Amino acid sequence: MSDFFADIPKLTYAPDAEGLAFRHYNPDEMVMGKRMEDQLRFACAYWHSFAWPGGDPFGGQTFDRPWFGDTMADARLKADVAFEMFDLLGVPFFCFHDVDIRPEGESFAESRRNFEEIVDIFAAKMETSKTRLLWGTANLFSNRRFMSGAATNPDPDVFAWSAATVKLCMDATHRLGGENYVLWGGREGYETLLNTDLSRELDQMGRFLSMVVDYKHKIGFPGTILIEPKPQEPTKHQYDYDVATVYGNLKRFGLENEVKVNIEQGHAILAGHSFEHEIALANALGVFGSIDMNRNDYQSGWDTDQFPNNVPEVALAYYEILKGGGFGTGGTNFDAKLRRQSLDPEDLVAAHAGAMDVCARGLKAAARMLEDDALEAPRRARYSGWEDPQAQAMLTSDLETIAARVEAEGLDPQPRSGRQEILENVVNRYV
Amino acid sequence: MSDFFADIPKLTYAPDAEGLAFRHYNPDEMVMGKRMEDQLRFACAYWHSFAWPGGDPFGGQTFDRPWFGDTMADARLKADVAFEMFDLLGVPFFCFHDVDIRPEGESFAESRRNFEEIVDIFAAKMETSKTRLLWGTANLFSNRRFMSGAATNPDPDVFAWSAATVKLCMDATHRLGGENYVLWGGREGYETLLNTDLSRELDQMGRFLSMVVDYKHKIGFPGTILIEPKPQEPTKHQYDYDVATVYGNLKRFGLENEVKVNIEQGHAILAGHSFEHEIALANALGVFGSIDMNRNDYQSGWDTDQFPNNVPEVALAYYEILKGGGFGTGGTNFDAKLRRQSLDPEDLVAAHAGAMDVCARGLKAAARMLEDDALEAPRRARYSGWEDPQAQAMLTSDLETIAARVEAEGLDPQPRSGRQEILENVVNRYV
Amino acid sequence: MSDFFADIPKLTYAPDAEGLAFRHYNPDEMVMGKRMEDQLRFACAYWHSFAWPGGDPFGGQTFDRPWFGDTMADARLKADVAFEMFDLLGVPFFCFHDVDIRPEGESFAESRRNFEEIVDIFAAKMETSKTRLLWGTANLFSNRRFMSGAATNPDPDVFAWSAATVKLCMDATHRLGGENYVLWGGREGYETLLNTDLSRELDQMGRFLSMVVDYKHKIGFPGTILIEPKPQEPTKHQYDYDVATVYGNLKRFGLENEVKVNIEQGHAILAGHSFEHEIALANALGVFGSIDMNRNDYQSGWDTDQFPNNVPEVALAYYEILKGGGFGTGGTNFDAKLRRQSLDPEDLVAAHAGAMDVCARGLKAAARMLEDDALEAPRRARYSGWEDPQAQAMLTSDLETIAARVEAEGLDPQPRSGRQEILENVVNRYV
Amino acid sequence: MSDFFADIPKLTYAPDAEGLAFRHYNPDEMVMGKRMEDQLRFACAYWHSFAWPGGDPFGGQTFDRPWFGDTMADARLKADVAFEMFDLLGVPFFCFHDVDIRPEGESFAESRRNFEEIVDIFAAKMETSKTRLLWGTANLFSNRRFMSGAATNPDPDVFAWSAATVKLCMDATHRLGGENYVLWGGREGYETLLNTDLSRELDQMGRFLSMVVDYKHKIGFPGTILIEPKPQEPTKHQYDYDVATVYGNLKRFGLENEVKVNIEQGHAILAGHSFEHEIALANALGVFGSIDMNRNDYQSGWDTDQFPNNVPEVALAYYEILKGGGFGTGGTNFDAKLRRQSLDPEDLVAAHAGAMDVCARGLKAAARMLEDDALEAPRRARYSGWEDPQAQAMLTSDLETIAARVEAEGLDPQPRSGRQEILENVVNRYV
DSSP states (O other), X not given: OOXXXXXXXXXXBOTTOXXXXXXXXXXXXXXXXXXXXXXXXXXEXXXXXXXXXXXXXXXXXXXXXXXXXXXXXXXXXXXXXXXXXXXXXXXXXXXXXHHHHSOOOSSHHHHHHHHHHHHHHHHHHHHHOSOEEEEEEOOOSSSGGGTTOSTTOSSHHHHHHHXXXXXXXXXXXXXXXXXXXXXXXXXXXXXXXXXXXXXXXXXXXXXXXXXHHHHHHHHTOOSEEEEOOOSSSSSSEESSOSHHHHHHHHHHHTOTTTEEEEXXXXXXXXXXXXXXXXXXXXXXXXXXXXXXXXXXXXXXXXXXXXXXXXXXXXXXXXXXXXXXXXXXXXXXXXXXXXXXXXXXXXXXXXXXXXXXXXXXXXXXXXXXXXXXXXXXXXXXXXXXXXXXXXXXXXXXXXXXXXXXXXXXXXXXXXXXXXXXXXXXXHHHHHO | OOSTTTTOOOOOBOTTOSSSOBSSOOTTSEETTEEHHHHHOEEEEHIIIIIOOSOBTTBOOOOOOTTOSSSHHHHHHHHHHHHHHHHHHTOSEEEEEXXXXXOOXXXXXXXXXXXXXXXXXXXXXHHHXXXXXXXXXXXXXXXXXXXXXXXXXXXXXHHHHHHHHHHHHHHHHHHTTOSEEEEOOTXXXXXXXXXXXXXXXXXXXXXXXXXXXXXXXXXXXXXXXXXOOOSXXXXXXXXXXXXXXXXXXXXXXXXXXXXXXXXXXXXXHHTTOOHHHHHHHHHHHTOEEEEEOOBOOTTOBSOOOXXXXXXXHHHHHHHHHHHTTOOXXXXXEEOOOOOTTOOSHHHHHXXXXXXXXXXXXXXXXHHHHHXXXXXXXXXXXXXXXXXXXXXXXXXXXXXXXXXXXXXXHTOOOOOOOOOHHHHHHHHHHHO | OOSTTTTOOOOOBOTTOSSSOBSSOOTTSEETTEEHHHHHOEEEEXXXXXXXXXXXXXXXXXXXXXXXXXXXXHHHHHHHHHHHHHHHHTOSEEEEEHHHHSOOOSSHHHHHHHHHHHHHHHHHHHHHOSOEEEEEEOOOSSSGGGTTOSTXXXXXXXXXXXXXXXXXXXXXXXXXXXXXXXXXXXXXXXXXXXXXXXXXXHHHHHHHHHHXXXXXXXHTOOSEEEEOOOSSSSSXXXXXXXXXXXXXXXXXXXXXXXXXXEEEHHHHXXXXXXXXXXXXXXXXXXXXXXXXXXXOOTTOBSOOOBOOOOHHHHHHHHHXXXXXTOOSSOOEEEOOXXXXXXXXXXXXXXXXXXXXXXXXXXXXXXXXXXXXXXXXXXXXXXXXXXXXXXXXXXXXXXXXXXXXXXXXXXXXXXXXXXXXXXXXXXXXXHO | XXXXXXXXXXXXXXXXXXXXOBSSOOTTSEETTEEHHHHHOEEEEHIIIIIOOSOBTTBOOOOOOTTOSSSHHHHHHHHHHHHHHHHXXXXXXXXXXXXXXXXXXXXXXXXXXXXXXXXXXXXXXXXXXXXXXXXXXXXXXXSGGGTTOSTTOSSHHHHHHHHHHHHHHHHHHHHTTOSEEEEOOTTSEESOGGGOOHHHHHHHHHHHHHHHHHHHHHHTOOSEEEEOOOSSSSSSXXXXXXXXXXXXXXXXXXXXXXXXXXXXXXXXXXXXXXXXXXXXXXXXXXXXXXXXXXXXXTTOBSOOOBOOOOHHHHHXXXXXXXXXXXXXSOOEEEOOOOOTTOOSHHHHHHHHHHHHHHHHHHHHHHHHHHHTTTTHHHHHHHTXXXXXXXXXXXXXSOHHHHHHHHHHHTOOOOOOOOOHHHHHHHHHHHO
16 A cells, blocks of 8 residues: 555545545435446546646646656556555546556557556456446557647558557457547647648548457457547647537448547537537437546636536536436546646545535436426427427428428417526426 | 619729729639639628618617618618619629518418519519529528527427428529528527427438428529538527538438538637638538638627638638639628628628628639649648558558557657748748 | 416415425525525516517517507506516516616607606605615617717717716616616727727726716715626627726726626626626725626627526625625626527516525525635635734835845745645535 | 757848748838837747747647756757847847746755856847847746745745745846846636635735835836736636736736736737737726737637737737837737747747748838828727817716706717728728
8 A cells, every 4th residue: 555645534425524525425325226336437537636747838747746757666656546546436437548557668669568567457456446447548649759640640650650559558448348448639630721631631530440440349349439529629620529520520431330429528618518418419419428527617718627516517417318328338537637736635535526426416416307307398398299290291291392381271380488497497406 | 773872883993993992803813714703703691781780689770771671662672772782893693581682471471472572573683683693591590480490490380481481492592593502500409408309309400401402303403502500699509510510410311412511701710610621621521512701700709790801811711712623603602791880881882892802812812822832732741651552551451450560660750840830921921 | 467477476485385486595584694685685687577579689579578669658567567576576676777668769858758757657666665776777888879889989979968868867766766876888898999099988988987976976876886897799899898997997087986896797707707706806806886697608609698597606606795795785686688488477487586596595505604614714724824924024025135035044935735626525515 | 059050041131032031021121210120129039939848738848959958058058049049030139037048946046046147148148149138037837836826825935936036037137138027927816716815815916016116116127017918827817817907906006107018919819809909908008018929829718829920910919009109118029939840940930030021011011001091090080079179078077967968959969880891991901
């Protein structure tokens, strides 16, 4: 045991506790027929919690962690602390990138060996830990070699490097029993159209994704391939802009039945959508996979990756998830980082605990709304005119026939209230 | 002749004129093998120029036009003035909605008769005018019956009304020799997800669009069906969010070879894109159709529909259009309205004239950049590594093979400058 | 009694009611030493509730109210219905503009007489109603004469008209016992700098405001003069941008002790601030007056004026208000409008009732946080270093002395955690 | 001589050159009575050009500069290269922070000694170089000690450290003949109101600024103290939000005659303003000082610090500057960084050269508009009604008198066109 979390005991459900505890997250409580833990499927993100130094564009490292450094010993200590936190929180899952867990080597091969050594350590730890792998992924954006993209790079050698890296990370994810494999194209986009061959880059991206899907089948990986949409940042424009854009790309490459989306609240906001919109749309298009439950600040035009703290908003997200049948292989990942002034180990644990409670409250409110038919009954009523056979027939008719009927019957449709405020009041009775 | 533009003479190309004239727009000048008029294909928008009263959410009518009113006489005067302006400006095209040109009747049938009477007048005027119809469209968003959508309305009777209206407008467009038919789904979206069946509404929208395409073929309309993307406003979310979203919807309904997009600069901005991005993407996806050349104010979070006035920005838009081969049936429509304080007839003419000059400057700069290979040569050089057979082979390879090569060859790709500032300097030598 | 709210009974506090009732707003409950009603001081806005037809920039009237029209009979019916709603809701206050309550006349004098007749009716109604006037104001932005501003108009006659209108509205406000008089400069700003003399317009605005203050003293109006900041919309730039800007203007004209601010959540958001920021800043600068408790949609770049529905956000606003000592003459005005699809009388009542409950929940949470010292204790601790006499002395020292001490004492300040997530968790225990 | 710019010759004005040259910037050309160099007063920013490694929140260093490192030898090489670039470009000015030019020491004293050694080197270089110091400044935001602010820090020792640092930088600026001293409060603001004592922090900031002004007078520094407004980033809210906010703070602390503003285009955009607005407002309030001529990307919600490339926009900024009388001690600083993919020395030189040409074009267009009275004549005409003695008298009158006149004279002001589009056309004849 490291002594990083020395004074912090394992958290339990204790609604009336004074100190660090779960006041709402009760893993064994049943919610819509499943244990709460199995509905929420929480995951911690290795990168923000253990690899991020606290920098921003105007200042460098603020965190002072004993494992910061470039050696394998540092990487092993980091792994120890990570699994200690997973245990403290009792989270069922974690997520990681290759570069989070190992030092960069002098060559691809050396980096690979470093990576595989830590993956071995993970495998050993997971034998005694309850924590499983929600998803693995490759960081194809931080190293300077990726500055102009990974799969979409003008240099084919970077495409090759990226392909080799994804293969490596898929292998590790498969070995560790990961339930999904995620691709976030942090530099798959452009800084300026002036130097970009948009059409060629989209084709490269499609080809790369097809190879990923082929490899999944080849190795028999039973998990889900997920793409994480984001509209911009670090690039000016990212090709996986939002759920609708990803869907269009998938359709174009014939991959809409092979790949789903991992939706992040903060990325939804940057793209001009609500989180619940992106979830609802993914469900409508049949590509909903998983979520990153970390919010952006509405006032800040960049990705702030904050822990969720607004129960009414979180409730609407889980409402759409539950309405769609809940998570399959997906889960609730906190791709969230501490504010750079939150220096203490306690901050790290408390931030996750608070977020887990916020999600638990949101989930329970969402479940009650569904169980009470509180929103679905009025929704069905609003569209009930479409149950009429003549209305249904119209959908397989044609413009001329319909136009003739409009005049023949002297149709004069009258608007009916959309009752938005009343429905908002309904939600407020649950949150 | 009305006397609305009494003192304003027909505009001509006169670079050194003091008063109202074209200083850059020279219809007969050849640009990349076509007359400038045939490259730019300007259109005036009937609605903003002749039907908009100058209101905004905090104030009502400011314009005082002799044709404002609800009678057929008003509508006929409006048509006279409109064609007088088309003639003053020498624009080759115009565009209109049904409600712009006729008073609303007591019933669908009466509105239809009013509409058809004005369409007859248009047809007569067009026999002696050079102005043709770039596109017709139906206004399915202003009347209160459309408050909850048109094709996506919870009330099937509104769907029917909308279908009948589109049929009517397509018939008129066909009769007037229109080169395109446009659908802008101003209320195809939602104010709140709480009362919305997203999946059902998307299906209704797809079905409606399929009927439109079927009807086009049935009547032998040779023009192009265009969808105009917009992310929001008036609704909180519009289903035709941006080019990528429209493409995904078309693919989903199997209509990607039947329908193209009409891209508006202001809508691109609202969706978080540059205008040139949306054009380039539409070209890459094979769905580029036409443009609405009216800008938004970058500081205002709503659609301001201003006349274009920034030559460097306009040049980048035409660059993408020319690079893609120029307009087919599409053109440059000014879906632009005067500021509500611009009360005078002269303002209306001068605004169009200034915009036409801005576009002419942009087009000429774009053409020179293409002719000089000023941007394409460096672009080809940037991707030249992909011309290598080994690079091409990789695109049909697989992750394992590529990964083996990365280690075997000890690949270590080194980044090369993207030269953004140098390319921006190149552009500035042309604009 | 009109029959507009025919089936809707007077609302009462009934936490377990099924139908329309207050579940949280309990006027007589004591919160921090005052009745809840006296802490919240709710007001209904006449304009949105009774004068707004449901239009937006892409569509016209959706509401169908029996009093819509231009006659004095319409205006009287509107007044009847308004006071019926005030009574149903039991709100202690209302607010109005001149143009909300009377038809426009042919001349200033006729408009004035119309206005005064309705003010008489209000006075009579208020003798038997509990509802008082929170504030009166003048609409100096809707009529086309104000299209280029009111006090800042290039035409001195519009300045004169505006001055006469404000005098009239101040007289009415005084007569009706109003507790404040508000100025919102809806067109005090510009559409383009190209035609604007910024310096001159700011001087006109300052001079106008000084006259308002002088007139207040002359007539012995005991209420507060309030300015309502907004950054833009309808204009591209409004001079009363935000609280900080208004403060600077007041200081410039020597009015910082005469005028306070009425802060609207939606306007704060448009200006890039949180609502609680604007309240906290106004308290810090000594100019906090009153609030408009209506939210904007974070995704929409225009003023949506929605009823509040997010308790955690509302709680933070009331926290700053209570921390500053609560309202003086100010209150909680709902400058909120129904969504244009919310057509029914029930929508209007339910929207207000839901909003009142949201505010009541927020207020109670805020009060408990203050009473528990839950946020103030850690805040004091964070700054406790400044209690040291040497630290205090530094504030009256000089750079040289301090610099000498830094080297002499070898200062090496170490950062301490800002504990943001822990404080957010604290808030979540209360909301 | 280092060999960093080995193949790049000194740039000259050569309008028809093929390679690196000035096509529009001609230092000796007279513009409104001054040499162009003396109107524009260009400065290079040491930090972005020589100290920034190319990182962003999702990736680290991309630039590979021979002087990157922590030794004094590195710092000396950096200084050599910097002055070589100043010489290549022929810029008359540069700007720097303390941390740009020296390695951090183990203590304040060691950092000071490192700093002073490089300042000595600067002084020596400046004896033979034409390049002078536009302004010096202190970096009080990058080191982790400043994570919670500098003057506004909860820890008084950080206030002390900041005071000592500013003294040191003011001394160096004075010694090097700097024409201004700038304060940018990068962390003077907050991440969350929950842990912030807003009122106390504003007082600390005011007190700190007063000390700076006192010290300026004490040492006889003849330059101008400038504050650089920015609304947010890195913090959620910065106290020097925009020009209007800074003005209010200065008035509050009685410093409005002692301190002016350094306005950055990118910061203006982030605050919801146009660049020309901020300049015009600063002129109206008497606090205009200097500019940072670097643009933001309108699509990116963070500070991108790009070199200017849009002539029409730049022209409007210089128009306001020239209209206000031109620069005094201020100038045109390029607080601009290369895109992180622009790796080559040529990129650095070309980016500055292109920006200088853009500014030269903008300046010349602005000067011609002023000389032709092209915008000022219509502006005067628009407000000419205020020249009437009765109008002027009204400004010293009162509401009652004015109201009486409105009715007595039956005023009925009629709106007149604001002619925005016509004025935009006028501008387009010059740019």
